[in-house]
Amino acid sequence: MGEIVVEAEGLTRKFGGVVAVDGLSLSVYRGEVFGLLGPNGAGKTT
Known part of the structure; x- marks a missing residue:
């Protein structure tokens, strides 16, 4: 790691x-790709 x-x-x-x-x-970790998925209005950027 x-x-x-x-x-x-x-x-x-x-x-x-x-x-x-x-x-x-x-x-x-450095070099990993991470995504946060959810519907519009679900508060992903909150």
């Missing part, structure tokens, strides 16, 4: 009473 350039541990995100993400952990 190489250098970690993006890392999240235990990420949780709520919108009002709706839990959108609960306990997400991920690591993206």
Whole structure:
């Protein structure tokens, strides 16, 4: 494994009473390609 350039541990995100993400952990290493997919208006850039 190489250098970690993006890392999240235990990420949780709520919108009002709706839990959108609960306990997400991920690591993206230099040279990897990572994509975040979802429908329009789903909050991908929030």
